[in-house]
Amino acid sequence: MKTFNRFIALTKRILSRRIYISILLLIVVLTGVYKILPEKSQSADIKVALYNEDSSGYYEDLLAHLSERNSIYNFYNVSDKEQLLTDVKSGYAECGYVIPEGFFLAYASGTAWNDPIKLYITPSSTFHSVINETVFSSLLNVCAEDTLLHAVNNHRWNKELADGLERYRNSEDVFTIADSTEGEFTFQSMVYHIDLPITETISILLLFAGLLGLLLFLHDKERKMYVALDSKELFQIKFLSIITSIIPVLLVGMVSLTVTFGLGEHILFALAVAVASLIISIILSLIIRKSTLLEKVLPLIMLTALIAVFIKTII
Amino acid sequence: MNKLKFLGRLITADLKRLKNYIVSILIAALIISGICGFAGSVIAKNVYKQGTKEIIGIGYYLPEDGKEEMNNMGITMLQEMESMKSTANLIQVSSPEEGYELLEKEEILYLVIVPEKFISSIMNGTNTPLEIVVWDNSSVSSYIANEMFISYAMYLGLAQSAVYSTIDAAYAHDLTKEERNQIRTTVNLTYLDRALNKDSFFDIIDGSNQGKANLLQHYLASAVMLSLIFMSFVLMPHLQGYNKAMQTKFSTMGIGKFHMILSGWISSLVALYISYLLCFVGISIITNSFNPLGLVTAIPSLMAIGLIISLVANLTGSLFTANMTMLILGICIAYVGGGILPNAMLPSIVQQISGFMPGKYIIANLATALFGL
Numbered sequence: 001m002k003t004f005n006r007f008i009a010l011t012k013r014i015l016s017r018r019i020y021i022s023i024l025l026l027i028v029v030l031t032g033v034y035k036i037l038p039e040k041s042q043s044a045d046i047k048v049a050l051y052n053e054d055s056s057g058y059y060e061d062l063l064a065h066l067s068e069r070n071s072i073y074n075f076y077n078v079s080d081k082e083q084l085l086t087d088v089k090s091g092y093a094e095c096g097y098v099i100p101e102g103f104f105l106a107y108a109s110g111t112a113w114n115d116p117i118k119l120y121i122t123p124s125s126t127f128h129s130v131i132n133e134t135v136f137s138s139l140l141n142v143c144a145e146d147t148l149l150h151a152v153n154n155h156r157w158n159k160e161l162a163d164g165l166e167r168y169r170n171s172e173d174v175f176t177i178a179d180s181t182e183g184e185f186t187f188q189s190m191v192y193h194i195d196l197p198i199t200e201t202i203s204i205l206l207l208f209a210g211l212l213g214l215l216l217f218l219h220d221k222e223r224k225m226y227v228a229l230d231s232k233e234l235f236q237i238k239f240l241s242i243i244t245s246i247i248p249v250l251l252v253g254m255v256s257l258t259v260t261f262g263l264g265e266h267i268l269f270a271l272a273v274a275v276a277s278l279i280i281s282i283i284l285s286l287i288i289r290k291s292t293l294l295e296k297v298l299p300l301i302m303l304t305a306l307i308a309v310f311i312k313t314i315i
Numbered sequence: 316m317n318k319l320k321f322l323g324r325l326i327t328a329d330l331k332r333l334k335n336y337i338v339s340i341l342i343a344a345l346i347i348s349g350i351c352g353f354a355g356s357v358i359a360k361n362v363y364k365q366g367t368k369e370i371i372g373i374g375y376y377l378p379e380d381g382k383e384e385m386n387n388m389g390i391t392m393l394q395e396m397e398s399m400k401s402t403a404n405l406i407q408v409s410s411p412e413e414g415y416e417l418l419e420k421e422e423i424l425y426l427v428i429v430p431e432k433f434i435s436s437i438m439n440g441t442n443t444p445l446e447i448v449v450w451d452n453s454s455v456s457s458y459i460a461n462e463m464f465i466s467y468a469m470y471l472g473l474a475q476s477a478v479y480s481t482i483d484a485a486y487a488h489d490l491t492k493e494e495r496n497q498i499r500t501t502v503n504l505t506y507l508d509r510a511l512n513k514d515s516f517f518d519i520i521d522g523s524n525q526g527k528a529n530l531l532q533h534y535l536a537s538a539v540m541l542s543l544i545f546m547s548f549v550l551m552p553h554l555q556g557y558n559k560a561m562q563t564k565f566s567t568m569g570i571g572k573f574h575m576i577l578s579g580w581i582s583s584l585v586a587l588y589i590s591y592l593l594c595f596v597g598i599s600i601i602t603n604s605f606n607p608l609g610l611v612t613a614i615p616s617l618m619a620i621g622l623i624i625s626l627v628a629n630l631t632g633s634l635f636t637a638n639m640t641m642l643i644l645g646i647c648i649a650y651v652g653g654g655i656l657p658n659a660m661l662p663s664i665v666q667q668i669s670g671f672m673p674g675k676y677i678i679a680n681l682a683t684a685l686f687g688l
Contacts, residue, residue: 019639069465072458088522089659096522110508113515120522123363128519129401130463136513137466140473140506148477151505152498157484164480174475175442177468215635292552292634299548299638300347306646307354310655314361 006237010244014213020245023205024252030198031256047074048131049084049096058104058142065138073131088120095128096120097135107139108146144169198260200309202253203273206246207305210277211298213245214238214284218291242281250274318569322578325570329553329582336553336586343549344590348542348597355538359531362657363523371403371456372423374414380431389434397514398463418450425449425460437471474506523657528682530657536682537654539594540674543617544645546590547624551637553586554579554628572629579625580618587617587624598685606687613684616677623648623673648674 014020052059066075078084078096087093098118106112121128140147145162152161168174217238220226226234250270257266288294377386390407393399406423408414414426428446430436436443447464451457481502485495523530557565557575565575591613599605623644631637649655651665652674658666669675682688 072455072462085522085525086659089525089657091660097517107509107516110505116515117517119517119519120525121519122521122523127459129398130459132513132517133396133398133463133466136509136516137469140470140509144473144477147505147509148480148502151477151502152481152484157488160484160487161480164483165476168476168479169473173442173479174472175437175468176472177445177447177464295635295638296548296552298635299545299642302639302642303347303545304350307350311354311357311361314358 003236003240006240007244010237010240011248014216014245015248017212017216020209020212020248023209023249027198027202027205027249027252027256030201031259034198034260045074046072046127046131047076047087047093048135049078049087049093050075051078051081051084051096051098053101054099054103055101056104059099061142062104062138065141066134069134069138071134073127073134085120088122088125091122091124095125095131104139104143105146108143109150110147197309197313198256199266199269200313202249202256202270204302204305204309205249206253206270206273206277207280208302209245209249210242210281211284211294211301213242214281214288215291215294215298216245217241217285218289218294222291238285239282242278242285246274246277318574321565321568321570322574325565325574326578326581329578330585332553332556333582333586336549337589339549340546340586340589341593343546344542344593347545347548348539348590348594351538351541351545352535352597355534356531358655359534362530362660371425371460372406372417373403373425373427373460374406374408374417374423375427375429376408376411376414377429378431378433382432382434385434386429392511393467396467396511402459402463414448418448421450424451424454424457425464437475442475470506470510474503474510477502477506527679527688528686532682532686532688533657533678534654535598536678536685537649537652539591539598539681539685540616540620540652540654540677541645541649542594543587543590543620544623544641544648546587547627547641547645548638550583550586550624551628551634551641554583554625555634555637576625576629579628580621583621583624584617587621588614591617595685602686604687606685609684609687613681616680616684619673619677648672648677651675652678654678 050063063075063077078087081098084096084098088096098120100115100117103112103115103117106114119128145165148161148165149158226237229237253270254267257270288297375390377383394405399405406417408417411428414428417423418426426448428448430443430445433443433445449457478499481498482495485498490498528536595609624641627637627640627644631640651669651672653661653669654674658669661669
């Protein structure tokens with residue numbers, strides 16, 4: 001009965017702390033935000049950014065040819081190079097092409113290696129080598145006439161070469177491959193909730209709650225509140241102090257996880273984190289016996305935990 | 316005048332008191348910069364997850380038509396194309412039936428059945444049709460492969476058009492057989508060059524490393540910024556070292572909150588400079604480069620961080636609140652400044668406010684100072 005009364009008293013005390021109330025509110029707000037925010041739809045098409053510095057006028061033909069093709073890639077023009085880099089770096093575009101001044105004519109004459117196209121990718125880009133085939137076949141199509149005239153290099157033949165090229169490329173005499181797919185590919189629109197790190201936040205807060213319980217116990221001990229107790233009872237108070245700090249966060253966290261993800265492994269995970277938090281706090285209480293030291297170390301522990309969770313998320 | 320004198324004494328006293336914290340500052344700087352530096356390098360390596368894609372199986376059947384050498388040359392050219400190497404796995408089958416079996420087992424997505432004398436039919440313009448069997452023409456993979464095939468066909472069709480047009484012109488101008496062959500070869504080689512030597516017409520640049528500092532330098536600068544901000548965990552007891560009685564005594568001498576913030580700022584700046592020196596030496600050793608100017612150019616960042624620490628120390632009630640405030644503030648400053656995720660990956664609203672927050676400028680300044688950019 002005495003233990004139960006202590007448990008109730010310590011629970012009441014922790015629930016009267018403003019910082020603790022903020023922790024519980026944070027979980028409720030996160031869950032509310034997750035539920036209230038409208039579902040976001042996003043197309044998963046493969047976007048390719050193009051930026052042109054060439055003034056010969058061929059770029060418009062290239063863009064027109066690329067957009068006329070039944071391409072799986074979505075080519076779009078950007079007005080400045082910074083935008084192209086931002087789109088590639090953020091993952092919005094799979095890759096980005098910067099076409100330098102004078103490229104088209106240099107390509108037709110075969111000297112474009114002097115100042116080639118710059119293809120910007122990131123380690124996440126996977127399709128750039130196949131996208132190259134689409135871009136370069138369109139490029140050759142746009143520059144086909146100049147390429148031929150340059151190769152033959154006989155100005156008196158220019159008109160008949162150009163007419164002949166035009167005639168053949170539109171005829172059935174040359175090699176073509178029929179489209180083996182069925183019309184334009186429509187990427188399935190993905191509808192999803194904004195991914196809030198609710199499980200991670202609850203894990204961090206459970207650890208914080210355990211350490212806060214320990215800190216409050218150390219404060220009370222330094223105020224000589226438990227001076228009459230023997231070591232066994234002192235350990236019981238310490239244990240209760242930590243566990244009463246963890247339980248409300250665990251309960252609110254479990255409700256939050258159920259509302260967010262439904263009943264399942266997330267609940268078991270939260271329970272496991274709560275037990276881990278209890279064990280860590282007990283172990284730390286054996287090493288740290290002064291509240292001032294814990295006040296200094298606690299932010300460092302929280303920082304390490306935050307970094308560990310973040311690294312786990314990105315890896 | 317007296318007020319200034321007392322302020323001078325307060326600053327001197329604070330700096331003298333700081334001597335007691337030197338060892339703690341050095342140890343904490345080592346630990347915190349170690350944690351933040353490790354995190355920074357891991358994030359730099361992993362923030363752009365290595366992309367994975369499905370390799371498409373493409374089966375092909377080559378007939379025994381006495382032109383095996385030419386057919387194999389064509390296949391080799393195809394295999395050597397970068398797009399084919401990175402996307403497809405070409406599998407030769409001994410008969411169309413074997414190809415159909417592989418299609419059924421879904422081991423290949425496409426089966427290309429090359430007809431007899433296919434290459435020579437392209438050369439002479441009869442263009443015997445190529446049979447391409449697709450198992451599933453609705454998946455992304457099939458669309459990607461389809462687009463690759465259409466692109467290859469476009470190169471071939473354009474080259475044929477150019478060659479035929481040239482031959483027509485050569486006949487019209489009564490060129491000899493030798494001259495016709497020569498001009499045809501020139502045109503052939505030109506188009507072959509455009510189709511096969513694509514690699515020489517573009518440079519691949521890793522966009523994630525674009526900007527003044529590369530990704531690793533950016534994250535190391537961010538780690539140094541965070542280390543300096545979190546040095547507040549050690550500095551707080553020093554900055555909050557005056558109890559209520561002392562503060563009351565100070566106020567009778569005209570020393571108020573503002574003066575205490577000013578004094579705290581100066582001693583924070585000294586402590587941060589010591590910590591920065593440690594990071595500077597560490598990074599100079601790791602990168603094997605030394606930029607002496609960086610010992611001076613980082614001072615604006617140290618002043619900004621010092622001011623934040625001093626403000627938090629003097630405006631919060633307890634050590635615990637001050638430390639937790641610095642923890643949250645440090646993470647917010649780094650996040651908004653692009654120190655946790657690259658600026659381009661942040662939500663657009665955060666990108667917009669980033670310019671009004673100190674993190675972005677502190678990271679840029681520290682990167683310049685540390686790496687001599």
